[in-house]
Amino acid sequence: SKKQKWEKPSLENVST
Amino acid sequence: MKFANSVKVRSEKFGSVVFETLRERVFVSNTTGADVLKLIEDGKTKEEIIADLSAKYDGNESTIKNDIAEYFACLEQNNLLA
Numbered sequence: 062s063k064k065q066k067w068e069k070p071s072l073e074n075v076s077t
Numbered sequence: 078m079k080f081a082n083s084v085k086v087r088s089e090k091f092g093s094v095v096f097e098t099l100r101e102r103v104f105v106s107n108t109t110g111a112d113v114l115k116l117i118e119d120g121k122t123k124e125e126i127i128a129d130l131s132a133k134y135d136g137n138e139s140t141i142k143n144d145i146a147e148y149f150a151c152l153e154q155n156n157l158l159a
Contacts, residue, residue, distance in 0.1 A: 067136025070110035070148040072095070074155070076102040 078117050078126075079159045086114050097157060104155070109134070113148055117158075123149060 080086070083099035093111035095104040106114060112133070116126045127145050131138050152158050 064133065064135035067130075067134040067141055067144075068107060068109045069144045070113050071107045072104050072110055072148065072151050072155070073106075074102060074104050076104075 078122060079120060080117060081157055081159050084157050086118060088115070095157065097155070102155070104157075109144075110148060113145060 081097075081099075083097055085096040085098065087094045087096070088111060091105075092108045093106040093114050095106065095114065096102075097104070109130070112130060113126060116129060121129065123145070127142050130145065131141050134141065149158075
């Protein structure tokens with residue numbers, strides 16, 4: 062029942 | 078909340094890949110970001126998403142709220158939301 066640790070959500074533009 | 082018509086999201090092991098077909102842009106997201114994207118796809122509101130993820134994850138509620146608000150701002154900035 063252990064919760065996952067919160068990690069800041071990220072969004073990275075990888076368009077080339 | 079919902080995505081713009083030109084946005085497609087694909088789930089991956091590391092998180093999600095977001096395709097924006099109008100300007101041919103590709104974004105990658107980590108696992109917590111992928112959770113937010115999944116809930117947006119489910120049509121949940123910002124408040125519901127914050128409540129869901131606060132219950133799912135171990136972390137300070139105000140930190141989670143601020144992080145999600147920042148993430149939404151980033152999605153809006155990139156014209157990914159309808």
